[in-house]
Amino acid sequence: MNLLRKLATVASMAACIGFAVPSISHAAVGDQTLYPGTKDNDVAQLQHILKDKGYFQYPESTGYYGPITTKAVKDFQKDHDLSVDGIVGSKTFSALKIGDSIGPELLSSGDEGYDVTVIQDKLKELGYYKGNVDGLFGSLTLNAVKDFQGKKDLAVDGLVGPKTKHALGLSIDQDALPGDANAAKTEIKQPKQEPEKQPEKKVSAEKSAPKPDKQKSAKSEGKTISVHSTAYTANCSGCSGKTATGLDLKANPNAKVIAVDPNVIPLGTKVYVPGYGTATAADTGGAINGNRIDIFFSSKDKATNWGNKQIKVTILK
Numbered sequence: 001m002n003l004l005r006k007l008a009t010v011a012s013m014a015a016c017i018g019f020a021v022p023s024i025s026h027a028a029v030g031d032q033t034l035y036p037g038t039k040d041n042d043v044a045q046l047q048h049i050l051k052d053k054g055y056f057q058y059p060e061s062t063g064y065y066g067p068i069t070t071k072a073v074k075d076f077q078k079d080h081d082l083s084v085d086g087i088v089g090s091k092t093f094s095a096l097k098i099g100d101s102i103g104p105e106l107l108s109s110g111d112e113g114y115d116v117t118v119i120q121d122k123l124k125e126l127g128y129y130k131g132n133v134d135g136l137f138g139s140l141t142l143n144a145v146k147d148f149q150g151k152k153d154l155a156v157d158g159l160v161g162p163k164t165k166h167a168l169g170l171s172i173d174q175d176a177l178p179g180d181a182n183a184a185k186t187e188i189k190q191p192k193q194e195p196e197k198q199p200e201k202k203v204s205a206e207k208s209a210p211k212p213d214k215q216k217s218a219k220s221e222g223k224t225i226s227v228h229s230t231a232y233t234a235n236c237s238g239c240s241g242k243t244a245t246g247l248d249l250k251a252n253p254n255a256k257v258i259a260v261d262p263n264v265i266p267l268g269t270k271v272y273v274p275g276y277g278t279a280t281a282a283d284t285g286g287a288i289n290g291n292r293i294d295i296f297f298s299s300k301d302k303a304t305n306w307g308n309k310q311i312k313v314t315i316l317k
Contacts, residue, residue, distance in 0.1 A: 034088040038065040041133075046088060048114040048135045049096055050076060052103070061135065102170045106255035107160035108280070110270065111137040119160055122168045123148060161252050223315040225264075229273075231295045231306035232259070232285075243283035249296060259283035259294035270316040276306075278316065 034046055044063035050056035055072040070086040077084045080095045088096075102115050116135045123129035129144035142158045149156045152167045165172060234241035234249035241250035245267055249255060256279040258271060265271060269281040276295055285294050293313065297303040 033090075034065060036065050036067075036070045036086060039063055040065075043069065045114065045117055045135070046096075047072075048112075048117060052113045052115065053096075102165055102172060104162075104172050104254040105277075106252045107137060109137055109139075109142045109158060110268070110280075116141070118170065119145070119168070122170065126168075159252065162254070224312050225291060225315070226310060226312050227291045227293050228308075229293050229295060229306070229311050230308050231297055231303035233297050233300050233303045235298075235300060245282045247282050253298035255282075255296065256280065257282045257296040259285045259288050259296070261289050261292065264291060265293070265315065272314040272316055274311055274313070 032042065034040070034043055041063060043065045044061040046065075047056045047058075047061035047063075047069060050069070050072045051061065053076065055076045056069065057072070058068050073088055073092065074084050074086045076082075076095070077086075077092060082091055082095060102118050105115070107115060107119060112135050114135065116137045117133050119137075120129050120131070120133045120135070120141055123141070123144045124133060126148065128148045129141065131138075131140035131144075145160060145164065146156050146158050148154075148167070149158075149164060152164075154163055154167060162172065233239075234253075241248055243249060243257060244259075247255060247257065249257065256277055258273065258279045258281055260267070260269075260271075260281040260283070262281075262284065265281045267281055267284070270278055271281055271293075272278050273293075273295065279295070283294070283296070288294050295303075295306060297306065
């Protein structure tokens, strides 16, 4: 799959020399080796992927391959029995599972990460998305999704679920299903970290670059609170499956949703839940008061396996 196709034209040079020089096309992410010191859009996508898997711990993808990225790569390589050299070559890319596959989670406005870049790239390839492939699900991405859904006779809700993913020609990565070992790997510690500083100041090109899809900043508030957690499912007798915000959980069984007390965690907030991943506060409950959350699972067995426990969650945005 071609992600972030980068084209540099040298027409002015050709005119001066007097002959045509072909345009230079850079490799797609996964087609070129990435290593410390690189500053590239491919590095930004690598950071998104590592962040989704729980390894890249800086709050935003910088596109610079510095010490934090190097550590994330080495940690991933160590966990996957790869050569721990901090360089992303073919074997590391293969282990990262980059391609025409995507996680099972429901994607919606405000989300971010590698799966969003996959959606943006597909929509751009099909002529629906005109913005930057930056992994940020903002207004431009939302409008592109709705336009695509309208053309494909899908429900025009701006939500990227199984039907929209299938229509885009994407397969769902079964290894990332909620509740399995790979999904549970997302528990991370979040110490304060210095930005990945570049060796030289190159800001003029970045200032003149197109502005990214406008939406909430990827910088998380990072507030961690202790909560009492339980779990629930929509597959029960008398359950409507509709959340307090109107999301149909029966139609979107892979959605990552938690029920909250809006006085503690406002509805719409993104919350990192260890062992579950990043969820949206999209539901409420009569017994969910104060520092309590109820975590949605697609089946009763998964909800039962979660149980009843005290955990620390991080408020992202």
